[in-house]
Amino acid sequence: xxxxxxxxxxxxxxAIRDIRQGEEVTFDYAMTDWDYFEFLCNCRECDCRxxxxxxxxxxxxxxxxxxxxxxxxxxxxxxxxxxxxxxx
Numbered sequence: 001x002x003x004x005x006x007x008x009x010x011x012x013x014x015a016i017r018d019i020r021q022g023e024e025v026t027f028d029y030a031m032t033d034w035d036y037f038e039f040l041c042n043c044r045e046c047d048c049r050x051x052x053x054x055x056x057x058x059x060x061x062x063x064x065x066x067x068x069x070x071x072x073x074x075x076x077x078x079x080x081x082x083x084x085x086x087x088x
Contacts (some may be wrong), residue, residue, distance in 0.1 A: 016069050031066065034077045046068045056085065 019025060029037070035054040055063070055074050063085075065076075070078065 014069055016066070028066075030062075031060050031070070031074070033083075034074065056081070060085070 013027065015025075024067055026043075029052045033054045035056040038051060038053045041048055041052050055066075055070075055078070058066070
């Protein structure tokens with residue numbers, strides 16, 4: 001492949017449970033970065049966290065639920081800074 005000056009980004013989505021046919025697929029932005037962003041969520045789901053933030057800010061139970069599905073980037077940061085997190 002010849003370099004054209006463009007870069008390609010490959011994102012792999014992995015389901016943490018079976019997805020039923022016709023079910024809406026959602027994505028937790030906290031799975032993409034440690035603490036880089038923050039914005040309000042408008043999904044209106046009853047269990048919404050209301051503010052979308054990095055993995056570092058997830059409740060302990062949600063961080064535990066996501067173990068085994070983290071990117072190498074987040075696994076490294078969790079190993080390095082995990083002891084500093086508020087373990088709710």
